[in-house]
Amino acid sequence: MSVKATTPPKGDKLRVRQSANRAEYDRRIVNQILDAAVIGHVAFVDNGWPQSIPTAIARLDDHLYLHGSRSSRLYKLMAAGERICVSVCLVDALVKARSAFHCSMNYRSVVIFGCPEPVVGEGKLALLDRFTEHLIPGTTDDYRAALPKEIKATELIRLSLDETSAKVREGDPVDDDEDLELPQWAGIIPLATTVGRPVNSSNLPQGVLPPADMLREVAEFYRVKG
Amino acid sequence: MSVKATTPPKGDKLRVRQSANRAEYDRRIVNQILDAAVIGHVAFVDNGWPQSIPTAIARLDDHLYLHGSRSSRLYKLMAAGERICVSVCLVDALVKARSAFHCSMNYRSVVIFGCPEPVVGEGKLALLDRFTEHLIPGTTDDYRAALPKEIKATELIRLSLDETSAKVREGDPVDDDEDLELPQWAGIIPLATTVGRPVNSSNLPQGVLPPADMLREVAEFYRVKG
Numbered sequence: 001m002s003v004k005a006t007t008p009p010k011g012d013k014l015r016v017r018q019s020a021n022r023a024e025y026d027r028r029i030v031n032q033i034l035d036a037a038v039i040g041h042v043a044f045v046d047n048g049w050p051q052s053i054p055t056a057i058a059r060l061d062d063h064l065y066l067h068g069s070r071s072s073r074l075y076k077l078m079a080a081g082e083r084i085c086v087s088v089c090l091v092d093a094l095v096k097a098r099s100a101f102h103c104s105m106n107y108r109s110v111v112i113f114g115c116p117e118p119v120v121g122e123g124k125l126a127l128l129d130r131f132t133e134h135l136i137p138g139t140t141d142d143y144r145a146a147l148p149k150e151i152k153a154t155e156l157i158r159l160s161l162d163e164t165s166a167k168v169r170e171g172d173p174v175d176d177d178e179d180l181e182l183p184q185w186a187g188i189i190p191l192a193t194t195v196g197r198p199v200n201s202s203n204l205p206q207g208v209l210p211p212a213d214m215l216r217e218v219a220e221f222y223r224v225k226g
Numbered sequence: 227m228s229v230k231a232t233t234p235p236k237g238d239k240l241r242v243r244q245s246a247n248r249a250e251y252d253r254r255i256v257n258q259i260l261d262a263a264v265i266g267h268v269a270f271v272d273n274g275w276p277q278s279i280p281t282a283i284a285r286l287d288d289h290l291y292l293h294g295s296r297s298s299r300l301y302k303l304m305a306a307g308e309r310i311c312v313s314v315c316l317v318d319a320l321v322k323a324r325s326a327f328h329c330s331m332n333y334r335s336v337v338i339f340g341c342p343e344p345v346v347g348e349g350k351l352a353l354l355d356r357f358t359e360h361l362i363p364g365t366t367d368d369y370r371a372a373l374p375k376e377i378k379a380t381e382l383i384r385l386s387l388d389e390t391s392a393k394v395r396e397g398d399p400v401d402d403d404e405d406l407e408l409p410q411w412a413g414i415i416p417l418a419t420t421v422g423r424p425v426n427s428s429n430l431p432q433g434v435l436p437p438a439d440m441l442r443e444v445a446e447f448y449r450v451k452g
Contacts, residue, residue: 038331041313043269043278050276052269054315054335087267089280094444096424100358100369101376105264109280132326142410143326150327172427180429184368185436189444190422198322201398201412210411218320218415 030166033108034059036090036224038135042066043085044077057088058134063158064112065119065131075155079118086112086159091191097173098184106169106188113163119156128156138217193222256392259334260285262316262450264361268292269311270303283314284360289384290338291345291357301381305344312338312385317417323399324410332395332414339389345382354382364443419448 040057043050053074058065064086068075078084093106119127125146133140173186195218198210266283269276279300284291290312294301304310319332345353351372359366399412421444424436 039315039317039333041267041269041278041280041315043267043276043311045271045274045276048271049309049339050269050271050311051339052267052278052311052313052337054267054313054333056331083275085269085276085278087278087280089265089267091265094362096362096365096368096440098370099376100355100372101380103358103362103365105282105361107265107280111278113275113277128326132329135331136320136322136329136415139322139329142322144324144405144408144410146326150325154327172429175427175429179370181431182370183434184370185424185434185440186427186430187425187436188427189362189424189440191419191448192422193417194420196416196418198411198415199413201401201414203398203401203406204412205407208409208411210413214322214411214415222417 026166027161027164029168030110030161030164031059033090033110033166034064034088035134036108037088040064040066040086040088042074042078043087044074044082056131056135057086058131059161060127060130060134062161064161065127066116066157066159067128067131067154070153070155072155075157078116078157079155081115081117083113083115084159092170093188093190095169095173095188096186098175098179098182098186102173102175104169104173106171108166108168110164110166112159112161114159116157116159119158124156125151128154131156136214136218137221138213138215139211142211142214195219195222252392253387253390255394256336256387256390257285259316259336259392260290260314261360262334263314266290266292266312266314268300268304269313270300270308272303282361283312284357285387286353286356286360288387290387291353292342292383292385293354293357293380296379296381298381301383304342304383305381307341307343309339309341310385318396319414319416321395321399321414322412324401324405324408324412328399328401330395330399332397334392334394336390336392338385338387340385342383342385345384350382351377354380357382362440362444363447364439364441365437368437368440421445421448
C-alpha cells in the first residue's frame with residue numbers, strides 16, 4: 001500500500017509520527033510531488049496565532065520558491081526570514097473500504113520547515129521566468145519583456161529543502177480481515193486534474209492565438225502529475 | 227474580475243489585507259467553497275515553530291469538522307483546544323496575461339481561525355457518518371456497522387466558522403492598458419478535478435459492485451465543485 005522510508009532528516013519536528021510507514025524522506029520523491037503542485041500553504045506565527053495562507057509555489061533546483069507582492073504581509077514576513085512551514089497536498093483517489101473507519105484518500109504530501117530569504121540581484125529575473133514557466137508551462141516566449149519596476153515589486157522568496165519530509169498513501173483500502181467477504185464494495189476512485197480549452201480574454205485582438213507550446217505543455221503537466 | 231465583499235468579521239487577524247477587493251466574508255460563499263473541498267491545511271504552533279499539516283475536512287452545519295486518529299499529535303493538540311488556523315484552496319484556472327507580471331490563477335480560498343473542540347457523546351456517530359458521506363458521497367448505505375472501538379479511536383474535531391474569510395479570483399487577466407494590443411495571448415486555462423472509473427480492491431469477492439449512488443454522486447460532486 002505504501003512506500004519506502006529512508007533516513008529521517010536532522011530536525012526532530014520533521015519526523016513523521018502518524019502512519020510513519022507512509023513517511024518518505026527521499027529527495028527524488030519530494031521533488032516529484034513539488035513539481036506536480038502549483039499551490040503551497042504557508043504557516044507562520046503572528047502574535048502567538050498560527051496563520052495559514054495559500055500561495056503559488058515552484059521548486060527550482062534545491063529550493064522551493066514563492067512569489068507575491070512585496071507589499072503583502074506574508075511576503076514582508078518571509079523576506080524578513082521568519083520561521084515558516086509550507087505544506088503541499090495532492091489528492092489522487094478516494095479510498096472506499098467495507099467499513100467507514102477504514103475509508104481514506106490516496107495522496108502525496110510534502111512539509112517543509114525553514115527560514116526563507118528574498119532573492120535579490122542579477123539572477124532574479126531568470127528565476128522569475130522559470131517560476132512563471134512552472135505555473136503556466138510553455139509560455140516563456142509569449143510575454144512582453146519584464147519592466148524593472150515589475151521585477152522590483154515582485155518579492156521572490158526561496159526556502160531551502162534541507163528540512164523536508166513527504167508522506168504518500170497509495171493502493172487499495174486496508175480492511176479488517178474479518179470484513180473481506182462482506183457484500184460492501186471496496187476499492188479506489190481515482191481523481192485527476194484535467195485541463196479545459198483555453199478561453200480568450202474578452203479584450204484579446206482578433207487573430208491572436210494561444211501558443212502551441214502552452215496548449216501542449218499545460219496538458220502534459222497535468223497528465224503526468226502522477 | 228472579482229466579487230463583492232461584505233462586512234469583515236470581528237477579529238482583525240481575519241481582515242484580508244492583500245488584494246482586499248478579492249475578500250469575501252459572506253457565509254454562503256464560504257460554505258460553497260468548503261463544500262467543494264476535501265482537504266484543509268491545519269496550521270498550529272509547536273515550540274515556537276509554525277507547522278502545517280493537510281487533513282480531511284467536511285463542513286457540516288455551522289462548523290468545520292476534521293477527523294483523524296486519536297493517537298496523532300495533530301489530533302491530540304486539536305482535542306486540547308489549541309489555537310489553529312485552517313486554509314483551503316481550490317484552483318479553477320491558470321490566468322495567462324501579456325506580461326508575466328500579470329499572470330495569476332483563478333482560485334477560491336477560505337481561512338478559518340479558532341480553538342477547536344472534540345465531539346463527544348451521542349451525536350458523534352451520526353456526524354462521523356455525515357463526514358464520510360462528504361468525502362465519498364453516495365456510500366452511506368454501503369458500510370458495515372461502525373464498532374464502538376472504532377468510534378472511540380476516531381477523534382472528531384469541530385471548529386466554529388465564526389472567524390472565517392474567503393478570497394476569490396475569477397475571470398480574465400488584468401493587463402496594463404498599454405499592453406492590450408500586443409501580439410501575446412491572454413486568457414484563462416480552466417482546470418477541473420475529474421473522476422476516473424472505480425478500481426476494485428484486489429481482494430474484492432467476485433460479484434460485488436460499486437454502489438450506483440456512489441458512481442453518480444461522486445461524479446456529481448466533482449462536476450459541480452464550481
